[in-house]
Amino acid sequence: MTAPLDSRALAPDLPDQETRLSQTSRVEAFSDGVMAIAITLLVLDLKVPSDAEARDAGSLIAALARHWPSYLAYLAAFLTIGIIWLNHRAFVDKIRRFDNRLHWLNLALLLGVATLPFPTALLAAYLAEGGPPAATAAVVYGLLSVATALPWTLMWRHIVRHPELLEPPYDGIHARAELRRASIGPLIYVLAVPLALFLPLAALLFYIGIAVLYALTSQGAQLGSLN
Numbered sequence: 203m204t205a206p207l208d209s210r211a212l213a214p215d216l217p218d219q220e221t222r223l224s225q226t227s228r229v230e231a232f233s234d235g236v237m238a239i240a241i242t243l244l245v246l247d248l249k250v251p252s253d254a255e256a257r258d259a260g261s262l263i264a265a266l267a268r269h270w271p272s273y274l275a276y277l278a279a280f281l282t283i284g285i286i287w288l289n290h291r292a293f294v295d296k297i298r299r300f301d302n303r304l305h306w307l308n309l310a311l312l313l314g315v316a317t318l319p320f321p322t323a324l325l326a327a328y329l330a331e332g333g334p335p336a337a338t339a340a341v342v343y344g345l346l347s348v349a350t351a352l353p354w355t356l357m358w359r360h361i362v363r364h365p366e367l368l369e370p371p372y373d374g375i376h377a378r379a380e381l382r383r384a385s386i387g388p389l390i391y392v393l394a395v396p397l398a399l400f401l402p403l404a405a406l407l408f409y410i411g412i413a414v415l416y417a418l419t420s421q422g423a424q425l426g427s428l429n
Contacts, residue, residue, distance in 0.1 A: 225299065225300075226294050226297050226298070226299070226300060229294065229300050229305070229308060230290075230291075230294045233290055233294075233308065233311075233312060234287070236312045236315060236316055237283055237286065237287045237290070237312075237315055239316070240283055240315050240316050240318060240319060241279075241280060241283045241284065241287075243319040244276055244279050244280055244283075244318075244319055244322055245276070246319075247272050247275065247276060247319070247322060247323050247326045248269075248272055248273070248276060249269060249272065251265035251266060251268075251269065255268070268330070269326075270330070271325060271326050271327075271328075271329035271330045272326035274325075274329070274406060274410075275322045275323075275325035275326045275329065275343075275406065276322065276326070277410060278322070278325075278343075278406055278409050278410045278413065279318050279319065279322040281410060281413035281414065281417070282318065282347070282350075282409070282413045283315055283318060284413075284417075285413050285416045285417050286311070286315055286350070288417070289354070289416060290311070293357070295369070296368055296369055296372045296376075297361075297367055297368065297369060298366075298367055298368060298369040298370075299367055300367070301364070301367060303360055304357060304360060304361075304367065307353050307356050307357045307360065308353070308357070310352075310353040310356075311350065311353035311354065311357075313349075314346060314347075314349050314350025314351075314353070315350060317346060318346060318350070320346075321339065321342045321343035321346050322343070324338075324339035324342055324343065325339045325340065325343055325402075325406060327339070329402060329403065329406065332402070336402040336403075337398060337399050337400070337402050339402065340398035340399075340402035340405045340406060341395055341398045341399060343398070343405075343406070343409065344391055344394050344395040344398050344405060344409070345395060347391045347394075347409060347412075348388050348391040348392055348395070351384075351387035351388040351391055352388050354384040354387060355381065355384045355385050355387075355388060357384075358377055358380045358381040358384045359381055361377040361380075361381075362374060362377045362378055362381055365377055387412065387416065390412050390415075391409075391412065394408045394409060394412070
């Protein structure tokens with residue numbers, strides 16, 4: 203009589219459930235979907251002026267010009283989500299497998315992305331008014347930006363501790379270089395929040411500048427850092 207087969211003997215290379223690793227394709231597809239929806243929702247804050255607004259402003263062009271905060275807020279948020287997508291694509295290309303902690307940190311990043319249309323709508327509605335309402339809207343946008351930038355730092359910090367999650371030839375040295383780069387974002391956004399209290403428009407331009415900065419380095423530390 204033969205002994206019953208142990209399922210672990212049939213698949214000895216399978217890790218335990220608690221440390222199970224996931225392929226990156228599903229993570230990338232889900233993340234792309236969330237970002238695509240969030241960036242599409244931003245356009246809902248671009249309103250068409252009514253006939254009454256056009257008559258009151260004297261022309262349609264003047265009525266459109268009155269909505270400049272909507273255009274500026276849309277540009278800032280579109281660039282932010284777009285740059286996050288570019289950096290996320292570069293990040294996933296360097297990751298061999300996702301573990302549980304990396305999944306949760308990725309969800310934290312997506313939480314910030316999915317919520318970004320809300321502070322964008324606040325800026326569009328209150329930036330032109332100035333005063334406390336505009337400052338509040340700019341501060342909310344800045345605080346959410348900090349919360350969205352933090353997961354990048356935490357993800358690369360986790361990768362530094364677990365370089366085996368990286369796709370060869372990337373290694374721990376590369377992860378540490380990316381961690382230094384990722385740590386810049388939260389610090390810059392934190393500095394912009396006090397500015398938003400007094401100069402909301404300047405803070406919004408600052409947010410756009412941060413997005414442009416990350417656009418110029420969207421591929422992160424390249425393979426040259428591995429040599």
